[in-house]
Amino acid sequence: MKLFNRGLHHGTTLAVFDYEVIDNVIVITDLHDDNNCSRTVTNDVESVIELIRFGLKGFKGRRIIYRDTDHVWDEIVIKDDQFFDFKSLNKKTLTETLRDINNGNS
Numbered sequence: 001m002k003l004f005n006r007g008l009h010h011g012t013t014l015a016v017f018d019y020e021v022i023d024n025v026i027v028i029t030d031l032h033d034d035n036n037c038s039r040t041v042t043n044d045v046e047s048v049i050e051l052i053r054f055g056l057k058g059f060k061g062r063r064i065i066y067r068d069t070d071h072v073w074d075e076i077v078i079k080d081d082q083f084f085d086f087k088s089l090n091k092k093t094l095t096e097t098l099r100d101i102n103n104g105n106s
Contacts, residue, residue, distance in 0.1 A: 013037050015044035019052055021062065025101055026052060027094065028066035028076070040069050042086070045076060049083045065089065065097055073097040075106065 016031040016038040028048065030041040041048050053059060064076040073094065075087040089106050091097040100106040 014039050015041050015048050017041050017048060017066075021056070022098060023102055024062050025098060026056070026059070026062050026064040027098075028052070028064065030067060030069050032069050041066050042068055045083050045086075049076065049078065053081055063101055065101065067094070075101075 018029040018031060020027050028041060032038050032040045049064075052064075056062075059078055059081055064078060065073055066076055067073050071092070073091040073096075074089045076083065077085040077087050087106075089097055089100070091100065097106075
């Protein structure tokens, strides 16, 4: 599901991203590029998490990973359904990231 998060201040475009749920893991892909003038998922993480939480009606213990604008996969840590921190996974492929998450290696 591709989401465009339009800011309320001065028409600013906030993060543009895709997300899906795979094996109970929320997978976010940052769609930022210099042409769409959007913020990155990293820089707009609170709004991104709020939109996804609303869409999924909570996180229900799911882990959240995201591919940043450098195409590196990392984790967004949630506490009480709110953004808490980033966790470096430093993975290059979604397959590798999901394998490690599902095997408890990350």
